Amino acid sequence: MSKLLEIKHLKKYYGKTCGIEDVTLSINEGEIYGFIGPNGAGKSTTIRTIIGLIKKNDGKIFYNGKELDMSDIKVKESIGYLPSEVNLYKEYTVKEMLDYHETFYKKNINKRRKELVKLLKLDELKRIEDLSLGNLKKVGIVLALMHEPKFLILDEPTSGLDPIMQSVLHDILIEEKNKGTTILYSSHVLSEVSNLCDTIGFIKNGVIIKEDSLVNIKNNSYTYLTITSAEVDKIKKDLGLKVKEENDNTIIFINNIDANTIIKKLSKYNIERLLIEEVSLEDLFSSFYK
Amino acid sequence: MIKKEFKNNLKSFIIWSSVLIVMFVLVFAIYPFILTDETVESLDEMMKVFPPELLKTFNMDITSINTAYGWLKSEGFMFILLITGIYSSFLGINILLKEESDKTIEYLSFLPIKRCSILTKKIIVSLTYILGIALLIGVVNFIALTISGDFNRKEYLLLIISPIFPSIVLFSLNLLISTFLKSGKKSIGISLGIVFISYLLSMLSEVSEKVEGLKYLSVYTLADVRHIIEFTSISIPCIVISIILSIVFITFSYIRYNKKELV
Known part of the structure; x- marks a missing residue:
């Protein structure tokens, strides 16, 4: 074009x-x-x-x-x-x-x-x-x-x-x-x-x-990675990702690592809940202007 | 676009020409009743008291105001010069700036028309109105003078033409100044300032030979009324200078306007 x-x-x-x-x-x-x-x-x-x-x-x-x-x-x-x-x-x-x-x-x-x-x-x-x-x-x-x-x-x-x-x-x-x-x-x-x-x-x-x-x-933007586990502190150190929110045993990361690597890294932990969400355009927009 | 410009400027043309017409019609209507033998005599006595410099300022040393035509050549002409000058100055400073003040310039400048073409059309309309006001006043006064008595028709024609030259120079000068201004806020003050300072300089230059040089700083010198009254001819150098100044100011206006940031 x-x-x-x-x-x-x-x-x-x-x-x-x-x-x-x-x-x-x-x-x-x-x-x-x-x-x-x-x-x-x-x-x-x-x-x-x-x-x-x-x-x-x-x-x-x-x-x-x-x-x-x-x-x-x-x-x-x-x-x-x-x-x-x-x-x-x-x-x-x-x-x-x-x-x-x-x-x-x-x-x-x-x-x-x-x-x-x-x-x-x-x-x-x-x-x-x-x-x-x-x-x-x-x-x-x-x-x-x-x-x-x-x-x-x-x-x-x-x-x-x-x-x-x-x-x-x-x-x-x-x-x-x-x-x-x-x-x-x-x-x-x-x-x-x-x-x-x-x-x-x-x-x-x-x-x-x-x-x-x-x-x-x-496609190239980050995702939100939500993990619920008793080992959140260890996971936090291991992944080294920026934390968006943290509440008791649940933590939401701003993730820029691909899904396969994440799953491999998390396989050694006892995970109760795992959620990978696409970031909304509004959140993406806000992140540019923070 | 020309049609729109004519329509937009018609109202101010009517107002300004009406001011002059009403004033002259009133003067011509009441003048015959004021001028009795007694008043003419006392007027002549009064004139003898005034210093010659003052009389010269209003051309009263070479003309007598004990006729309507005599009044027109002295005080009346002063009003014509001032009012056509102010009208032309306002046209010059506002014709482009109005689009910027009203913020319609963003629309206008995006139309498929060159900036110089916008300027040309606005100049054509303005010059037509400047000539129009001179013509209208000329015709109205001609009718009034014909009714009220005898007068020198050639001299009158030259007198009516002469304010056109300073008016066009004032229009061009104000147009050029407007290309340097960002908004119309100061425009009225600038226009009036130029007209009155110019007229003041012209008057002062008549008072004493020591300050005679001031006349070269005034556009009103270009309407050489004394020359017309004394020789019943128009001063050619004044016409030439008027044309040169107008061309220079308008040319620079084109150059400036093409480079100007419009918002």
Whole structure:
């Protein structure tokens, strides 16, 4: 699979304050890339640097194999962008806003607009200034998607949306993926993207700390090993694992040893109960940011 | 986009032009009733008391305010210069900054349109409105003067054209300044400051020959009213300097805006 977006050692400082220190990531064509990190980790700065709203201090961004040039109209036409905070012309109605947006595109984008408005149950007669946060987000989603972009950048797309609309948005994104659209999905909630994404990049303090496919992340992550035995102290010394919880004769280890080795090591002890559990994505996410 | 910009700026155009129109219509309406033989005589006596420097500041040394047209050439023209100057300055400083203050810049800059194209469209709209306000005031005053009495039509035409030059320079200068600003919070103060300081420098330069050099620091020197009244012709160097300054300021605005961080 060819890479649609490749970022190498991207750095952005606001004066002396670090926005992003070292962001290196790559997004394959047709995949949904989950860009995960807590608030202030550098997600929005990375996105704003990609789309040229702010200037990078260092690093390179490649799009479609070429260095990204956001002054190129064709490049802009091929990208859809939903900012985390949608700000539009307050004096317009939704219809006027979408009509205005249409005038910037040579191709007819009205058909997709109508489909999206219907799917998201948008009232086109309402004024932008009267819209709730969720409805404003919906307008932002229509604006980002109506020109059927090849690459879609979504910054916290579900914030403000109710669970039903979140589900509708996820369905729309799966439909987009099936059509071949590449999506960069930024969020601070891992569970939100875990059902959608192929690859996940974790950002912390402006640095990508882990980037892998969701399958690999799950397979290569640690497990929870729960043992109930009268010999827990001896087992603890023998295994040398980090303890998560300890209660009477039961101990929960954070385990990174394979199951066969564990069973061999434990064969000499009298074990009442043994449980190896897969770690949840939320726990994994938390472990990155501790 | 041009259509939207025209629509967005129409309200302020109507407000500013209405201020001038109402003021001039009122003055022209009441002036004939004020000017009786007695008041004209006492006005002439009063003028003799004023120091020549002060009279020169308002062009009252070369024109008399005992006619409506005379008032227009002195005090009236001062209002035209100031109000069109403030209007043009506000346009210049806000036309780009408003998008940043309202945070719509994130949407606008992601549309398939180049930054220089955004700027060009906004400049076209602004210049149209600046010319529009001058034209509107010109037409309204022309009608009012035609009704109220005889006046020098060529001189009047030149007088109405002349504020356009400092207005465009003020617009361009403010546009350039706006490309250095992050938000619109300080914009009104900066705009008003430039207009009033410029006008003050222009007035001070008329007071004494010692400070005559101050006129070179004021954009209002570019509307050379004395030259028009004395020679019934417009000063060509003023036009040339206005055009050069406007081109320089606008060119630098393009350069700055293309490099500017917009959020």
